[in-house]
Amino acid sequence: MTTAPWLAVRELVVRRGRAALACAVIAAIAATVTATELVARAREEAVAAQIDAMGPALTVVPRGTSTGELARYELGEAALPASAEAAVRAALGRDLRAIERRLVVHRELAGTRVPVVGVAADALPMPLHGPDSVALGSELARRLGNEAGVALDGRELRVEGVLPSTGGVEDLGLFLPLAAAQALAGVEGVNELRLSLRAGVSSRGAEARLTRASLGAAVIRSDRGDVADREAQESLSRHRGSAYAVMAAVAALCLVIAAHLDAAERRVELATLVALGASRRTVLGALLFRSALLAAAGSALGAAGGAALAAAQDPAVAAALARAWSLCVATVGAAVAVGVAAAIPTALATIARDPVRELQEG
Amino acid sequence: MIRVDNLTKTFAAPGGGEVHALAGVSLWIDRGEFVAVVGRSGSGKSTLLFAMGGLATPTxxxxxxxxxxxxxxxxxxxxxxxxxxxxxxxxxFNLVPYLTCLENVALPALLAGSSRGEATDAAARVLERLGMSARSRHRPAQLSVGERQRVGIGRALVNGPRVLLADEPTGNLDPATADQVVDLLRELNGEGQTIVMVTHDLRLAARAGRIVRLRSGALDTDPPERVTA
Structure with missing residues (x-):
């Protein structure tokens, strides 16, 4: 440790009572910022999860422009190109949160033409055990009289459960393992890729990127994508930035005052350092490092306290607390930057003073 | 050793005009001398001292x-x-209040680029020489004024300087303690240390090897009895 940081550390450790007030103000601001940000992020994730439950943001299906091609898709005869999934991943990169692969065919059941949907075994709220295991959409279950079994193409299928109502066409669906659906339709591959995007990613923008990516397939943007965009815009995010800027300004003002009072009180001490041969850089460094240390200590305490406070008040924050460290690090980093910037005017004024006058007047 | 040639230091007066803190002072101090600079308050003694130390740029x-x-x-x-x-x-004394005596004495060595260990060892040797080892872990507020000045002298000595510039080193001390401090300075001078001491106390100044008198920023050739605080 060079002389300037050493002096700053010793001064703050020994005279910590003098710095306590400034430290407390910084801690209060850091706690407010951290708690607000953690709660806001938890709320945004909750909103995103609710929107995801409404269905995928985008669906990739076989391209079809003629009635015949659309009919083939509906009959499950047309699958997506094998390269489509890789092309989607390449086009969306980190913005893609999940891909659900489905094969959708249609069959007569209970006097109605219903969608028969092959899904991954873990895609539904209840597990599907084997090729004869199915789950029913809520409306289909009602029409079938909630029977424990159902016959499809002459096969007896075991009903594992009824899915919650979505208010959409899936309420009429019969869900079975993807391999069973492929065997039923005699189709390899899938004819739907349901894409979930990361929170805050525009579904319109993602649709445009996929359209440019030459998937050899059509992209359908569902209405919930618009909802997601709107919800994200209406969240706290628009206002958080300006609120944090105001708080940073208050913290900076507090640190400016603290640095000014400190330098005024230590006039003779700092002039003595110059008389002993301290360079201007050493004196400047001692003052800047002191302010940075003060900001770091206050913000670290505040960030930890804010995270604990937010976790105590919001179970969603508590569940995601392990991810809060990056926010705490960012808060401390920002506070240190503010601390250094706030001390610069005072430090420059201090090293510009005449040390002889300070020594004689002190 | 130290040569001061026609040194002039002028300040702008608050009400306009100029104040001549030093008006053409010329002085020669040999290696190993103990020189006392005396004069009334405002005669330019401290300004001369700080100028000799490179701290007050002359006009x-x-x-x-x-x-x-x-x-x-x-x-x-x-x-x-x-x-x-x-x-x-x-x-x-101007000791740094949040540092221990050992750290205060080590400070100039650290500023000069010594490692922590080297600086601490050098400071410990100086405190030992000044009979202050037992107080090395104390802070200045825990010392008597005489002890504080010994630590201040130790801090000035730790890098083995060519010259010790002491600005009224006994000004805040009672007569007995002031005598002890001057005794110490004389001891150091006896070991070859060049010392320039500003004081308004003619009794203590008389114990230096040579007296230089200032009046209104210039060397005074009047008898010393007329230069009193």
Missing amino acids: AGHVQLGETRVYDLDREARAALRRTEVGFVFQT
Whole structure:
């Protein structure tokens, strides 16, 4: 440790009572910022999860422009190109949160033409055990009289459960393992890729990127994508930035005052350092490092306290607390930057003073 | 050793005009001398001392320390000169209140680029020499004023400076303690240390090897009895 940081550390450790007030103000601001940000992020994730439950943001299906091609898709005869999934991943990169692969065919059941949907075994709220295991959409279950079994193409299928109502066409669906659906339709591959995007990613923008990516397939943007965009815009995010800027300004003002009072009180001490041969850089460094240390200590305490406070008040924050460290690090980093910037005017004024006058007047 | 040539220091007066703190002072101090600078308050004693230490840039004239013309150096080079060639002792001790005695004495060595271990070892040796080892872990507020000044002298000595510049080192001490401090300075001088001491106490000044008197910023050739505080 060079002389300037050493002096700053010793001064703050020994005279910590003098710095306590400034430290407390910084801690209060850091706690407010951290708690607000953690709660806001938890709320945004909750909103995103609710929107995801409404269905995928985008669906990739076989391209079809003629009635015949659309009919083939509906009959499950047309699958997506094998390269489509890789092309989607390449086009969306980190913005893609999940891909659900489905094969959708249609069959007569209970006097109605219903969608028969092959899904991954873990895609539904209840597990599907084997090729004869199915789950029913809520409306289909009602029409079938909630029977424990159902016959499809002459096969007896075991009903594992009824899915919650979505208010959409899936309420009429019969869900079975993807391999069973492929065997039923005699189709390899899938004819739907349901894409979930990361929170805050525009579904319109993602649709445009996929359209440019030459998937050899059509992209359908569902209405919930618009909802997601709107919800994200209406969240706290628009206002958080300006609120944090105001708080940073208050913290900076507090640190400016603290640095000014400190330098005024230590006039003779700092002039003595110059008389002993301290360079201007050493004196400047001692003052800047002191302010940075003060900001770091206050913000670290505040960030930890804010995270604990937010976790105590919001179970969603508590569940995601392990991810809060990056926010705490960012808060401390920002506070240190503010601390250094706030001390610069005072430090420059201090090293510009005449040390002889300070020594004689002190 | 130290050569002061026609040194002039002028300040702008608050009400307009100029104040001549030093008016063409010329002085030669040999290696190993103990010189007392005396004069009334405002006569320019401290200004002369700080100018000799490279801390107060003169309006005219120059100061030569050894072979180096002090004010031909830039500010950072003068700071480096103070770290190694000059030791300041102050009337109010000016110890850093949050550092221990050992750390205060080690501070100039750290500023000069010594490692923590080297600086601490050097400071411990100086405190031992001054009979202050038992107080090395104490802070200045826990010391008597006489002990504080011993630590201040130790801090000035730790880098082995060519010259010790003491600005009223006994000004805040009772007569008995002041005598002890001057005894210490005389001891150091006896070991070869060059010392320049500003004081308004003629009794103590008389114990130095030579007395230089200032009046209104200029050397005074009147008898010493007329120069009183």
